[in-house]
Amino acid sequence: MSLKNIKQLKSEKGFTIVELLIVIVVIGILAAIVIVAFNGVQQQARTTAAKANAQGVIKAADTFNAECPKTGACTTSGYPTAANLVSYSNASGSTASLPTGFGASNLIATAVTSSNADGKTLTYIPKSNTGVCVGYWDSSANNIAWLYGGNATGTAPSGSPLTCP
Numbered sequence: 001m002s003l004k005n006i007k008q009l010k011s012e013k014g015f016t017i018v019e020l021l022i023v024i025v026v027i028g029i030l031a032a033i034v035i036v037a038f039n040g041v042q043q044q045a046r047t048t049a050a051k052a053n054a055q056g057v058i059k060a061a062d063t064f065n066a067e068c069p070k071t072g073a074c075t076t077s078g079y080p081t082a083a084n085l086v087s088y089s090n091a092s093g094s095t096a097s098l099p100t101g102f103g104a105s106n107l108i109a110t111a112v113t114s115s116n117a118d119g120k121t122l123t124y125i126p127k128s129n130t131g132v133c134v135g136y137w138d139s140s141a142n143n144i145a146w147l148y149g150g151n152a153t154g155t156a157p158s159g160s161p162l163t164c165p
Contacts, residue, residue, distance in 0.1 A: 043139040050119030050136035056099040057107065057122060058149035061132045063096035064088050065150065078129035079150060082107035112137045112144055127152050
């Protein structure tokens with residue numbers, strides 16, 4: 001190599017391996033922060049969707065209770081079973097409407113768990129003429145949460161079968 005070539009190599013600029021490693025570490029830290037923040041947003045979104053679906057089911061059950069016996073479309077009065085609610089909400093002329101895509105398989109009689117965190121499976125417990133309890137998985141609290149329709153109040157106890165106080 002000539003002296004001219006050596007001087008030319010020294011004048012070329014570039015990043016050292018240390019500088020590149022520092023940049024990679026900083027990008028990794030920022031990515032970890034974003035992933036953790038995004039996971040919390042997903043949990044909140046699942047909980048919000050589940051609560052909105054539970055409120056929709058309660059509204060449909062309340063509508064059934066108020067409207068069905070008056071219209072003569074059903075023989076039962078009070079709060080319906082899951083199957084009766086789905087059937088009635090699908091009937092023409094009914095104003096009781098379940099959340100989009102809900103069917104009898106979405107309304108279960110056992111307690112929802114973290115495997116039901118998608119918000120599309122709810123615990124549904126009718127209490128004949130008094131009200132209804134609807135449980136959904138609260139991803140933020142990592143536990144079941146309850147909403148009540150009609151005169152159903154209190155805390156629905158865990159266990160099988162579930163009962164609404």
